Amino acid sequence: MGKPKVVLGVGGGIAAYKACELLRRLTESGHDVRAVPTASALHFVGAATWSALSGHPVSTEVWDDVHEVPHVRIGQQADLVVVAPATADLLAKAAHGLADDLLTNTLLTARCPVVFAPAMHTEMWEHPATRENVATLRRRGAIVVEPAVGRLTGVDTGKGRLPEAAEIFEVCRRALARGAAAPDLAGRRVVISAGGTREPLDPVRYLGNRSSGKQGYALARTAAARGARVTLVEANTGIPDPAGVDVVHVGTAVQLREAVLKAAADADAVVMAAAVADFRPAAYAPGKIKKRDGVEAPEITLVRNPDILAEISAERARPGQVVVGFAAETDEVLANGRDKLRRKGCDLLVVNEVGERRTFGAEENEAVVLSSDGTETPVPHGPKEALADTVWDLVAARLPA
Numbered sequence: 297m298g299k300p301k302v303v304l305g306v307g308g309g310i311a312a313y314k315a316c317e318l319l320r321r322l323t324e325s326g327h328d329v330r331a332v333p334t335a336s337a338l339h340f341v342g343a344a345t346w347s348a349l350s351g352h353p354v355s356t357e358v359w360d361d362v363h364e365v366p367h368v369r370i371g372q373q374a375d376l377v378v379v380a381p382a383t384a385d386l387l388a389k390a391a392h393g394l395a396d397d398l399l400t401n402t403l404l405t406a407r408c409p410v411v412f413a414p415a416m417h418t419e420m421w422e423h424p425a426t427r428e429n430v431a432t433l434r435r436r437g438a439i440v441v442e443p444a445v446g447r448l449t450g451v452d453t454g455k456g457r458l459p460e461a462a463e464i465f466e467v468c469r470r471a472l473a474r475g476a477a478a479p480d481l482a483g484r485r486v487v488i489s490a491g492g493t494r495e496p497l498d499p500v501r502y503l504g505n506r507s508s509g510k511q512g513y514a515l516a517r518t519a520a521a522r523g524a525r526v527t528l529v530e531a532n533t534g535i536p537d538p539a540g541v542d543v544v545h546v547g548t549a550v551q552l553r554e555a556v557l558k559a560a561a562d563a564d565a566v567v568m569a570a571a572v573a574d575f576r577p578a579a580y581a582p583g584k585i586k587k588r589d590g591v592e593a594p595e596i597t598l599v600r601n602p603d604i605l606a607e608i609s610a611e612r613a614r615p616g617q618v619v620v621g622f623a624a625e626t627d628e629v630l631a632n633g634r635d636k637l638r639r640k641g642c643d644l645l646v647v648n649e650v651g652e653r654r655t656f657g658a659e660e661n662e663a664v665v666l667s668s669d670g671t672e673t674p675v676p677h678g679p680k681e682a683l684a685d686t687v688w689d690l691v692a693a694r695l696p697a
């Protein structure tokens with residue numbers, strides 16, 4: 297088998313320079329990459345760069361090497377097409393099936409997974425025309441990566457930055473791994489909570505837990521790569537926002553509940569991977585609690601936090617919404633898991649054994665996924681992405697058509 301063939305479409309935006317790094321990553325990891333810039337992309341990065349980095353000739357129009365019928369062949373032979381940066385103009389052309397240059401022809405002839413990584417000014421990204429074009433492309437199964445928030449071309453900042461090459465590369469790698477099959481979560485909306493809540497005692501102290509959030513981020517990345525629109529409600533992880541994902545940052549259990557319920561209103565699936573504090577201090581001291589000579593240590597009264605998983609499971613904002621919980625157990629792992637699945641009322645519960653050095657903060661995980669229909673799916677020790685993909689397989693099988 298030859299190297300997987302990747303077409304890197306490059307739109308005319310200043311972020312074209314970042315596509316060089318993406319090209320580099322793709323070729324160095326064993327892909328045969330053909331760069332297809334638009335004519336305007338060449339204003340930013342010249343043909344010599346694309347040609348030298350890819351090892352292939354570069355043309356923008358369908359009139360070069362006509363005997364090879366490049367406007368059909370390049371798309372037909374591709375295992376993946378990734379457009380980075382995708383300008384508002386390119387998204388519009390792709391959504392409407394225009395084909396006035398080599399890249400847009402290629403997009404019409406490709407039958408492989410297609411990834412768009414848009415980059416533009418916030419106003420252009422938020423314009424209803426662009427919103428509708430993105431929705432059309434997603435409905436057809438294309439993966440449209442959510443732009444990052446940050447510094448734009450001029451002095452302005454906002455949503456519209458091209459995500460880092462490493463992030464786009466990861467989306468490409470996963471899309472390639474899934475092959476020609478349409479992304480199975482295309483058109484679905486999912487909500488994932490990740491991290492651990494912190495319940496403040498005073499302005500400097502909190503009750504927290506050891507959750508790193510890595511499993512929740514793996515769930516978010518894999519869902520985005522499988523075509524879902526993802527809202528990630530993140531508590532105290534410090535992990536950079538993943539590409540293709542809308543991230544809501546929260547601190548406490550009460551804030552997490554509010555953000556998850558809001559996003560769950562129109563979600564097909566909700567996965568509660570966050571470690572939510574069961575209790576919070578009954579009172580918050582507005583000034584730092586002081587130790588004083590001769591005075592006993594203060595007693596802290598706790599109150600119960602709402603159980604978000606149980607609430608979402610009971611209320612189901614949409615018919616057929618699939619709800620997934622996580623349970624970290626230290627003993628009687630499976631028995632406690634089965635009991636928890638019943639009590640919480642969710643459809644799936646990912647149960648894993650935890651301890652001082654197990655799971656928390658690690659790159660790998662090992663679990664059993666319990667289902668309300670009585671089935672059990674063991675997931676052997678492996679990357680958190682593998683467990684995430686198993687969760688999405690089980691969720692996808694339960695989603696209404």
Ligand code: C5P
Pocket residue numbers: 489549568569570571572573574601602603604605606620621622623624
């Ligand atoms: O009851 P326990 O904390 O073991 O349950 C863990 C599961 O319940 C996780 O999915 C967690 O996100 C969720 N949870 C919740 N609200 C709480 C506590 C836990 O949604 N207050």
